[in-house]
Amino acid sequence: xxxxxxxxxxxxxxxxxxxxxxxxxxxxxxxxxxxxxxxxxxxxxxxxxxxxxxxxxxxxxxxxxxxxxxxxxxxxxxxxxxxxxxxxxxxxxxxxxxxxxxxxxxxxxxxxxxxxxxxxxxxxxxxxxxxxxxxxxxx
Amino acid sequence: xxxxxxxxxxxxxxxxxxxxxxxxxxxxxxxxxxxxxxxxxxxxxxxxxxxxxxxxxxxxxxxxxxxxxxxxxxxxxxxxxxxxxxxxxxxxxxxxxxxxxxxxxxxxxxxxxxxxxxxxxxxxxxxxxxxxxxxxxxxxxxxxxxxxxxxxxxxxxxxxxxxxxxxxxxxxxxxxxxxxxxxxxxxxxx
Numbered sequence: 001x002x003x004x005x006x007x008x009x010x011x012x013x014x015x016x017x018x019x020x021x022x023x024x025x026x027x028x029x030x031x032x033x034x035x036x037x038x039x040x041x042x043x044x045x046x047x048x049x050x051x052x053x054x055x056x057x058x059x060x061x062x063x064x065x066x067x068x069x070x071x072x073x074x075x076x077x078x079x080x081x082x083x084x085x086x087x088x089x090x091x092x093x094x095x096x097x098x099x100x101x102x103x104x105x106x107x108x109x110x111x112x113x114x115x116x117x118x119x120x121x122x123x124x125x126x127x128x129x130x131x132x133x134x135x136x137x138x139x
Numbered sequence: 140x141x142x143x144x145x146x147x148x149x150x151x152x153x154x155x156x157x158x159x160x161x162x163x164x165x166x167x168x169x170x171x172x173x174x175x176x177x178x179x180x181x182x183x184x185x186x187x188x189x190x191x192x193x194x195x196x197x198x199x200x201x202x203x204x205x206x207x208x209x210x211x212x213x214x215x216x217x218x219x220x221x222x223x224x225x226x227x228x229x230x231x232x233x234x235x236x237x238x239x240x241x242x243x244x245x246x247x248x249x250x251x252x253x254x255x256x257x258x259x260x261x262x263x264x265x266x267x268x269x270x271x272x273x274x275x276x277x278x279x280x281x282x283x284x285x286x287x288x289x290x291x292x293x294x295x296x297x298x299x300x301x302x303x304x305x306x307x308x309x310x311x312x313x314x315x316x317x318x319x320x321x322x323x324x325x326x327x328x329x
Contacts, residue, residue, distance in 0.1 A: 011317040039324045046320060049259075049266050054286045056179050058169050058186075063161050066187045070157075070194060 001029050006036050014044050142206045149197040160206075161190055167207065167287070168214050174286030175218035175278065177267040185221055189213045204296065211287075211297045215279055222271075265329060269319040277312035280305055 006029050012018050013026045030037045059065075140148070140159050148156020168189050173182035192213055193200075200209055270278060279298060283289045289297070295305045323329060 007317070007321055008314075011313045015313075039321060042324055042329065043317065043320050046262060046266050046269075049263055050285050053263065054174065055166060055170050056173055056182070058165055059183055062165055062169075062183060062187070063158065066161060066190055067154075069187060069191060070154075 001025050003029075003033060003036055006030075006033070007039070010036070010040055010043060011047075014040065014047065143202070146197065146200055146202065146206065149194060150200075157190075157194055160193070164207065164210055165190075168210055170286055171211060171214040171283070172218045174282035175215065176221055177271075181221065182218075185217045186214065188217050192217075208293075208297055211283070215283075215297070219275060219279070262329060265323065269316050269323075272319060273312050273315055277308050277315065280308040281312040281316075284309055 006026055009018060009022065009026065013023060016023065018026070030040055140156065145156050145160050145163075149160060165186060168186040169179075169182050172185040172189070173179060176182055176185065189210065193210065200206070270281070273281060276298070280294055283294045283297065284291070291302055291305045291309070294300075294309075295302045298305065300308075
């Protein structure tokens with residue numbers, strides 16, 4: 001067996017899931033190959049961590065906290081729509097409102113025959129009372 | 140108190156039955172959540188959510204599966220939702236950091252320093268990273284098998300899959316873990 005073949009099955013060798021023949025072949029290889037043995041040791045150490053960390057000690061106040069939460073009001077009802085759908089729905093409603101506003105505005109101006117007058121009304125004081133007249137009228 | 144007595148009690152709002160249920164199953168539920176989220180306070184919060192859901196929706200339990208199977212399913216779903224929400228938060232945080240010109244705080248396996256003695260904490264972090272990189276179904280099957288010591292048959296019932304599918308999921312999960320650890324070994328990350 002070469003190193004590449006060993007690396008394919010090493011994790012199953014460590015959990016003893018291989019046939020007796022394969023187990024023996026890998027075992028023999030590991031006795032002679034330092035690199036594969038070091039990798040096997042590293043992987044074994046990593047997998048052993050699962051056994052060390054599983055079943056963590058549960059807080060003694062677990063039930064007390066749970067009981068307090070149970071006495072609180074029932075969970076707030078969640079929206080039926082996911083957040084992206086809420087945003088899309090809000091945008092759609094906003095767009096409809098703006099379009100309706102523009103449409104209603106146009107309809108109203110047509111009914112009353114009004115056309116928007118964009119021209120500015122200039123107030124020209126000189127036209128009303130030229131400066132000469134003003135000065136002549138001064139006492 | 141038998142399983143059916145517990146369920147009947149909870150369905151009628153009996154808090155003593157609920158207490159008995161929590162006492163019987165809290166270790167199992169916390170450990171399942173912990174295997175998926177790798178954080179004890181989060182695992183306990185999620186386990187509390189699981190028991191609250193059981194209490195509030197006990198009428199939905201029809202008894203066609205074991206009580207533990209129902210609890211495992213809720214625990215797994217809650218934990219996966221927690222991870223999905225965290226991933227979304229991390230995505231927005233990393234985006235924010237990118238725009239602010241900050242460095243992405245997420246650690247890649249190759250980031251591990253080689254000039255320092257590797258602490259157990261770093262080894263733990265590596266283990267969690269390689270498990271977290273597994274696809275969801277592989278991660279759930281592997282976690283239930285390794286953290287809860289469940290048989291493939293029990294996992295098949297919880298995940299509502301065939302026995303062959305579970306065998307395949309766990310086989311692929313182990314292969315993937317081995318490949319990731321080998322990459323790390325080659326880079327001398329630990």
